[in-house]
Amino acid sequence: MLSKLGILFIIGTLFTSLSIIFLTFKELKAIDNLIPSKIYKFSLFQLFFSISSFFVLLLAYILSDFSLVNVYENSHSNKPLFYKISGTWGNHEGSLLLWINILVLFSSLFLFLTKNSDKSFKILTLLFQNLLIITFLIFLLTNSNPFSELFPVPLEGLGLNPILQDPALAIHPPLLYIGFVGSSIYFSAALAALISKIDSQSFAISIKSWVLVSWFFQTVGILVGSIWAYYELGWGGYWFWDPVENSSLMPWFVMTALLHSILVLERRIGLYSWVIVLSILTFTMSVTGTFLVRSGILNSVHTFASDPSRGLFILSFLVLMVFSSIFIFFKFSPKENKKYSIFSKEAFIIANNWFMIFFLGVVLIGTLYPVLLDTITGSKISVGPPYYNLILAPFLIPLLFLMTSGPNYKWISNDVRSLFNLVLVLSVTFFLITFFLIKENNLLINLILFFSIYLITQTLFDFYESFKKKNINISRIISHLGFGLLIFFIYINHIFSVENNFNLKLGETKKTDYYTIKFVNLEEQSIKNYKSIIGYFNVSNKKNFTSKELRPEIRVYDKPFTITYEASINSNLFSDTYLTMSNISDTDVFNIKFQVKPFMNLIWLSVLLLSLGGVLNFFKRKKNEKN
Amino acid sequence: MKNIIKALILFLLIFSQSYGDENLSNQILKNLRCLVCQGQTVHDSNSDFALTIKSVVKDKIKEGNNEREIYTFLSEKYGDWILLNPPLKKSSFLLWFLPYLLFFLGIIFLFFLIKKPKIGP
Numbered sequence: 001m002l003s004k005l006g007i008l009f010i011i012g013t014l015f016t017s018l019s020i021i022f023l024t025f026k027e028l029k030a031i032d033n034l035i036p037s038k039i040y041k042f043s044l045f046q047l048f049f050s051i052s053s054f055f056v057l058l059l060a061y062i063l064s065d066f067s068l069v070n071v072y073e074n075s076h077s078n079k080p081l082f083y084k085i086s087g088t089w090g091n092h093e094g095s096l097l098l099w100i101n102i103l104v105l106f107s108s109l110f111l112f113l114t115k116n117s118d119k120s121f122k123i124l125t126l127l128f129q130n131l132l133i134i135t136f137l138i139f140l141l142t143n144s145n146p147f148s149e150l151f152p153v154p155l156e157g158l159g160l161n162p163i164l165q166d167p168a169l170a171i172h173p174p175l176l177y178i179g180f181v182g183s184s185i186y187f188s189a190a191l192a193a194l195i196s197k198i199d200s201q202s203f204a205i206s207i208k209s210w211v212l213v214s215w216f217f218q219t220v221g222i223l224v225g226s227i228w229a230y231y232e233l234g235w236g237g238y239w240f241w242d243p244v245e246n247s248s249l250m251p252w253f254v255m256t257a258l259l260h261s262i263l264v265l266e267r268r269i270g271l272y273s274w275v276i277v278l279s280i281l282t283f284t285m286s287v288t289g290t291f292l293v294r295s296g297i298l299n300s301v302h303t304f305a306s307d308p309s310r311g312l313f314i315l316s317f318l319v320l321m322v323f324s325s326i327f328i329f330f331k332f333s334p335k336e337n338k339k340y341s342i343f344s345k346e347a348f349i350i351a352n353n354w355f356m357i358f359f360l361g362v363v364l365i366g367t368l369y370p371v372l373l374d375t376i377t378g379s380k381i382s383v384g385p386p387y388y389n390l391i392l393a394p395f396l397i398p399l400l401f402l403m404t405s406g407p408n409y410k411w412i413s414n415d416v417r418s419l420f421n422l423v424l425v426l427s428v429t430f431f432l433i434t435f436f437l438i439k440e441n442n443l444l445i446n447l448i449l450f451f452s453i454y455l456i457t458q459t460l461f462d463f464y465e466s467f468k469k470k471n472i473n474i475s476r477i478i479s480h481l482g483f484g485l486l487i488f489f490i491y492i493n494h495i496f497s498v499e500n501n502f503n504l505k506l507g508e509t510k511k512t513d514y515y516t517i518k519f520v521n522l523e524e525q526s527i528k529n530y531k532s533i534i535g536y537f538n539v540s541n542k543k544n545f546t547s548k549e550l551r552p553e554i555r556v557y558d559k560p561f562t563i564t565y566e567a568s569i570n571s572n573l574f575s576d577t578y579l580t581m582s583n584i585s586d587t588d589v590f591n592i593k594f595q596v597k598p599f600m601n602l603i604w605l606s607v608l609l610l611s612l613g614g615v616l617n618f619f620k621r622k623k624n625e626k627n
Numbered sequence: 628m629k630n631i632i633k634a635l636i637l638f639l640l641i642f643s644q645s646y647g648d649e650n651l652s653n654q655i656l657k658n659l660r661c662l663v664c665q666g667q668t669v670h671d672s673n674s675d676f677a678l679t680i681k682s683v684v685k686d687k688i689k690e691g692n693n694e695r696e697i698y699t700f701l702s703e704k705y706g707d708w709i710l711l712n713p714p715l716k717k718s719s720f721l722l723w724f725l726p727y728l729l730f731f732l733g734i735i736f737l738f739f740l741i742k743k744p745k746i747g748p
Contacts, residue, residue, distance in 0.1 A: 233671075235667070235668075235670075235671035237671075240666070242666050243666075347737075350737060351737065354733045354734075354737055357733070358726070358729060358730050358733060361725075361726060361729045362726045362729075365722060365725050365726060366722070369719075369721070369722045373718060373719075377718060379706075379707065379718055380706060380707065380708040381707045381708065381710070381713045381718065381719060381722075382660050382707070382708055382709070382710060382711050382713065383711070383713055383722065384658070384660065384668075384711025384712060385657075385711060386658055386711055386712035387711075387712060387713060387722075390712075391723075391726050395730070499653065501653075582673045584673070585675075591673055
């Protein structure tokens, strides 16, 4: 029943999308300057059908309707309601439906919210966006239908992978999807801008909000995914340079570049072609990432849905998309005055873009190289964290420096110059204090720490200045401050992290340099959909005589049978105490991993600060529009 | 200017190789892929495979092997797939140099782009 209803709504979406394509195509030849109300109506219907189909699938999950193959394979009636809901997008078919919903949502929002824009630009954007929608609908219907029926109807489902049963994991895919699927709208808009030949400034203004929105969600999505990895995977790390993580980072780099270069395009004519290229590249990177994740050609912790036939479809789509974009780009390439002069401030923005594209390049090379090498020569190599750290870390230094000096370059007067020096003196002082506290002897790390402190100090000064003068970009200050703090805390965290691995029996005590860890008790519990073995540990600090109780768990899920190790984390603003235990087969000995990780919460807060800058910019923009 | 940057980067690379006095065994284990797991390092895994490798590495350190010798030993036995830090070889030459090439091409490109302006404000 729900299956048929779902398919009906999908067909409805398909039909309305086709109608929109037909109408917009017809409208291209019309001479009047008004978008017919028919298009608006169809867009509303399309949105209604698409959201309804998603709700039908959601309902099927909530009601545990196992007549749907998708629900049977990924859910179980015993599962808590929250995870039944998140199970909807915790699998390939469901997430594809969510993907389509976001394409449709952005299509409608663009149509209804973009005002005072060129008609043919709007119409063409809608046309391209709906071509994307159609392609993914066909993919959904022919290859990955979440509404496929199962007969006879099984009594019980197979259950959701327990590692996916987690609040942070449940919400981070929708966040990331809004981020990188949202980038589709400026992909479509870029192609439309080329063909309709609208001027660069109105293009910049019309896509800026969308770039900000997708950038914000992408940033927060990466943050939540990272927090999830930190406490759920039980290794105490938060970024593994895993291919799936890289796939979310690649569009982020391009979005960040785009965000900066739009600032130029908004005010001046320069960089039009480049902004178009970046707009196209963002969505291309999103689809590339999706291809890498879904096709299963990568080995990753996060892989949950891989199948070669899906890979083939996405790859063909990707190739088609890239080649048609290139074709459109060269056929309609804007005739730009290439001899524009680049003023100081813009040179810095271009430098930012170069760094972003460089980072993108490194991550892309690191992710794809092993795959290509394997295909061509058959030899397998791994590219892991050491590679990325070694190549990327030195480039943080010039990046941090450019972020410090770039934004202030334009208004350096003598008055400010003295302030500038004061900042430098203060930064050196702060750095020396840090240096004597941490006694780190690695030059690279020290340089990175110094330049991050310099950036932090400078942005704090800018913040103070912005209260005196009114013309300073506060969102930039907040974001750059967030980035400076992020790098600073990442390195401080790296230096001060303590880790001990040892084996312990119940009742035993382990003494490390600064801590005493006592294995106090062991308890078994039966929770709704799993059994849990809980260890009670008492961790006391020898220095300040405080003690904490930590309770790591080993969970045994039976639907499907999986064992997970739940870390117990005692978290406060300045330091996390992190403990995981795992059983060693056939013994009563437990392997304990004990870690003290300083400033974890400050790392998360820095990323929030970074994304907050985007939000402020968004609202500042809205306010300016009203005035 | 370019030469200075090149020299600086080489200099930094040499320095970033030394990792302070972190526990050698942990450092090695963090650079090894657990072959039976999905994207975990040997250090982070408690699988039988990881436990074996852990004890092998421990023994090798006791025997007086240095980090590089241990990597070579393991890659001869399990292939380069086990090393998360791909060694510089013919097959990984591009992997290591393409990024730098990319960066310097960019610098040259930007250099010409930015050189052009008629005096700005």
